[in-house]
Amino acid sequence: MTGHLLSIADLGRDGVAEILRLSESADLGRPLAGKGVALVFQKPSARTRNSMEMAVVQLGGHPVYIQGHEVGLGARETAEDVARTLACFHSVLAARVMDHGDLEKMAAVSPRPILNMLSDRDHPLQALADLLTVKQLLGRVEGARIAYVGDGDNNVARSLAEAASFAGAELVIASPEGYRLGQAPEGVRQVEDPVEAVEGADVVYTDVWVSMGQEAERGRRLADLARYRVDEGLMAAAPDAHFLHCLPAHRGEEVTDAVMESPRSAVWRQAENRMHTARGALAWLMGVRA
Numbered sequence: 001m002t003g004h005l006l007s008i009a010d011l012g013r014d015g016v017a018e019i020l021r022l023s024e025s026a027d028l029g030r031p032l033a034g035k036g037v038a039l040v041f042q043k044p045s046a047r048t049r050n051s052m053e054m055a056v057v058q059l060g061g062h063p064v065y066i067q068g069h070e071v072g073l074g075a076r077e078t079a080e081d082v083a084r085t086l087a088c089f090h091s092v093l094a095a096r097v098m099d100h101g102d103l104e105k106m107a108a109v110s111p112r113p114i115l116n117m118l119s120d121r122d123h124p125l126q127a128l129a130d131l132l133t134v135k136q137l138l139g140r141v142e143g144a145r146i147a148y149v150g151d152g153d154n155n156v157a158r159s160l161a162e163a164a165s166f167a168g169a170e171l172v173i174a175s176p177e178g179y180r181l182g183q184a185p186e187g188v189r190q191v192e193d194p195v196e197a198v199e200g201a202d203v204v205y206t207d208v209w210v211s212m213g214q215e216a217e218r219g220r221r222l223a224d225l226a227r228y229r230v231d232e233g234l235m236a237a238a239p240d241a242h243f244l245h246c247l248p249a250h251r252g253e254e255v256t257d258a259v260m261e262s263p264r265s266a267v268w269r270q271a272e273n274r275m276h277t278a279r280g281a282l283a284w285l286m287g288v289r290a
């Protein structure tokens with residue numbers, strides 16, 4: 001059966017650990033030599049597109065960037081037919097979609113692995129880079145204390161929660177009611193108070209309050225989440241913590257300039273790690289094991 005990576009849950013504990021090992025490996029060979037990887041984007045991207053294109057090149061393959069409207073997932077033809085078509089030419093089909101259901105439809109029929117490059121539900125490639133960054137900063141992921149502050153019910157929070165749980169990190173998510181995961185994985189705690197979440201944390205993490213596709217809810221979201229801005233006052237409650245953000249950051253909303261620019265911010269290292277973990281994930285989908 002073809003292995004797909006739609007969410008961190010698809011990987012399990014062993015899969016997460018294996019991809020992190022592969023991501024740290026200096027030489028994974030050229031498992032994509034002479035092969036194509038389709039990169040379909042229904043939403044904008046800076047980090048994901050560039051890290052994926054470079055990871056494909058590093059593994060010997062050829063990335064093909066495809067704007068969502070060109071293939072028209074579910075509009076020009078069905079998501080299933082797009083997957084069957086792209087599988088004629090490519091060894092991995094990666095997609096960033098508005099609706100997670102489209103990835104599931106593609107995975108149901110595709111003879112080639114489907115890789116989620118962000119959906120409304122999950123952002124697994126981000127969570128893998130987040131864990132690698134925590135490992136580099138602290139020397140370990142197991143037992144690391146991560147505080148996530150803000151919209152606790154978005155794609156980044158969900159994938160981070162699943163990844164942290166598999167890796168044995170302690171994750172505390174601070175968010176208001178209505179912005180929490182329906183069911184938190186083992187080892188993940190959800191609280192109301194941002195200060196309670198960050199006390200004793202090794203890492204403080206946040207993401208935007210208005211994710212791509214939620215623009216119509218902007219006014220309500222900014223009002224509901226105003227108390228969850230990561231500023232110098234909140235960081236003072238976590239004196240030993242590094243700061244992470246998946247980016248793009250909306251400075252002045254979920255995070256201040258001062259925190260982004262502070263020496264505690266590791267966001268550029270985190271961004272660079274997107275390429276290393278993209279390489280690890282692609283190699284894993286091609287059957288490479290460390």
Ligand code: CP
Nearest residue numbers: 045046047048246247
């Ligand atoms: N973090 C992330 O996925 O960034 P992009 O939206 O720029 O790809």
Ligand code: NVA
Nearest residue numbers: 154156211212247248
């Ligand atoms: N939650 C954000 C992540 C961007 C990388 C969004 O979906 O827009």
